[in-house]
Amino acid sequence: METLRPLPRTLLRDRAYAAIRDAIVAGEIEPGAVVRDADLAERLGLSRAPVREAFARLVDEGLLESKPQSYTRVTPLVAADVRDAAAVVGAMHELVTRVAVPRLRDADLEEMRAANDRFATAVHTGDVDEALRADDELHDVLVRVSGNRAAAATVARYTPLIRRLERQRFGEGGSCRSAGLHERLIEACADGDTDGAVRITADIWRTLADLADPD
Structure with a gap:
């Protein structure tokens, strides 16, 4: 199931969050994979701003981890x-x-x-x-x-x-x-x-x- 595809421009922050979350849960983005807002924004047909907001929420929820000025990546299964x-x-x-x-x-x-x-x-x-x-x-x-x-x-x-x-x-x-x-x-x-x-x-x-x- 392909979850990372262009989204309608409504509720962009929430839609970006749901699409990236579902891709992580489905294993389309594997544990340990580095994610970049520019790459995912392009795949989703969005600007980088809603993707960055989605990243922040996913870090808070434990699906992503981030080191400032270094990387954002999918957390391992612990x-x-x-x-x-x-x-x-x-x-x-x-x-x-x-x-x-x-x-x-x-x-x-x-x-x-x-x-x-x-x-x-x-x-x-x-x-x-x-x-x-x-x-x-x-x-x-x-x-x-x-x-x-x-x-x-x-x-x-x-x-x-x-x-x-x-x-x-x-x-x-x-x-x-x-x-x-x-x-x-x-x-x-x-x-x-x-x-x-x-x-x-x-x-x-x-x-x-x-x-x-x-x-």
Whole structure:
């Protein structure tokens, strides 16, 4: 999937950020690669200013590192960083699950089931992009229904650090998440079992933290 392509001149800073972030997560820009604002600006069809702003945000979020007057490069995959990110994101998902379960409607549950069906199919066929997209869609239902914007922002900030490792594991022939765990989560949500749904959510994110230490 080619993510670095010319962008419409709307919301340029945010669009540049999203395109570069997605390219890093997808491995199109590899860990350790030096990035230059002029090069990426040309590839995206932008001026250098929005790309520089995107760089600053990506440095803050841990996907880039910068040494003034020297280089800006993609950060390496560091196990401790993934564990820390998974702990934070997992805690946010537990929080939103506890709030969301009593509020879920039938339409929300159907949306989660459909996302999990797409996830299971994508894992089976080895479609990494679709698997991660479907996984996001499933969990985003709970984030959205909770209405917690602070939790949503935290999840959006730290999930890309985890996604990089998930993509690597998929590329090695592994599966980072379980459709079976998702099914249990959906069943608990449908039963109104808030505590059970929170426990399963914790299990899901614990498996992601464990990816950082597969041995």
